[in-house]
Amino acid sequence: GAVVSQHPSRVICKSGTSVKIECRSLDFQATTMFWYRQFPKQSLMLMATSNEGSKATYEQGVEKDKFLINHASLTLSTLTVTSAHPEDSSFYICSARLGPTDTQYFGPGTRLTVL
Amino acid sequence: GQSLEQPSEVTAVEGAIVQINCTYQTSGFYGLSWYQQHDGGAPTFLSYNALDGLEETGRFSSFLSRSDSYGYLLLQELQMKDSASYFCAVRSLSGNTGKLIFGQGTTLQVKP
Numbered sequence: 099g100a101v102v103s104q105h106p107s108r109v110i111c112k113s114g115t116s117v118k119i120e121c122r123s124l125d126f127q128a129t130t131m132f133w134y135r136q137f138p139k140q141s142l143m144l145m146a147t148s149n150e151g152s153k154a155t156y157e158q159g160v161e162k163d164k165f166l167i168n169h170a171s172l173t174l175s176t177l178t179v180t181s182a183h184p185e186d187s188s189f190y191i192c193s194a195r196l197g198p199t200d201t202q203y204f205g206p207g208t209r210l211t212v213l
Numbered sequence: 214g215q216s217l218e219q220p221s222e223v224t225a226v227e228g229a230i231v232q233i234n235c236t237y238q239t240s241g242f243y244g245l246s247w248y249q250q251h252d253g254g255a256p257t258f259l260s261y262n263a264l265d266g267l268e269e270t271g272r273f274s275s276f277l278s279r280s281d282s283y284g285y286l287l288l289q290e291l292q293m294k295d296s297a298s299y300f301c302a303v304r305s306l307s308g309n310t311g312k313l314i315f316g317q318g319t320t321l322q323v324k325p
Contacts, residue, residue: 132312141300141317142256191255193313201246202313204255 100126102194104205111182112213118178119208121192127172128194132202133165136189148175182212215239217316219301224322225291233286233319235301243304245277245284246313251297259286259299288321296323 101124111117121131130149134142146167147155154167166178175194179186189209193202217237225231235245244263248256262268262277262284274287288295298320302313 141315144312144314147312201258201261203258204248207255 100124100194100201100203102128102192102203102205104192104208106208107206108209108211110211110213113183114181116178116180117182117210118176119190119192119210121175121177121194121205123173123194123203126194126196128175129172129197130195131169131175132193132195133167133175133177134191134193136191136207142191145177179210182210184212186210187212215303215305215314217301217303217314219299219316219319221317222320222322224324226324227291227293229291230287230289231291231321233288233299233301233321235284235286235316237282237284237301237303237314237316239303239305239314241305241311242279242282243311245275246302246304247273247275247286248300248302248315249297250300250318256300261304291323293323293325296321 103122105120109117132147133145136142144157145160148167148169150169150172156162164180169175189207191207193204195202219235246261247259249259250256260268260275262275265279267276272289277284298318300318301316305314
């Protein structure tokens with residue numbers, strides 16, 4: 099399967115600061131990337147869909163000004179959690195795919211802890 | 214609305230066979246995928262069914278019946294390392310980009 103990387107794998111930050119998470123497709127060009135968050139023992143909740151060169155599409159209830167997504171190239175998307183608060187602490191996972199009918203491959207996830 | 218239902222927990226012993234069912238109600242259905250996720254890890258792709266029938270990949274098989282909006286994942290010759298959460302996910306082509314809609318996950322515990 100295709101390889102997707104995420105960086106950092108783990109981050110701890112103070113409340114009020116911003117954190118940037120990178121998602122890269124290593125061996126294919128991803129026209130679309132997705133960002134999910136997952137709380138312990140729960141399912142993956144889709145936050146937004148990111149298409150290269152265009153604005154992200156956010157799911158209902160997700161604040162686009164708080165979770166900034168940039169998809170600058172076919173291999174890189176970034177999620178910035180702005181003014182982070184403890185309730186933003188979660189496991190953030192990205193996925194990438196080539197086309198709308200193709201399999202999504204997931205990155206290893208980023209564990210965010212906001213103190 | 215869109216929803217997927219799967220059992221929350223399943224327990225089985227090593228060497229046994231277990232079936233994890235998934236029923237779905239979604240719009241713009243394109244296919245049913247299965248993912249495995251170990252504690253603290255990311256989901257890994259297991260299988261995908263776009264058409265009715267059984268797909269076999271080693272010890273894992275997946276089945277789909279589109280008329281019944283139903284599918285299952287079959288795990289054979291269970292091993293301790295199969296203890297994980299298993300998610301069914303519908304590929305939906307609603308909207309311009311399509312997306313995966315995940316079930317709540319089934320925690321499989323394999324006992325010696």
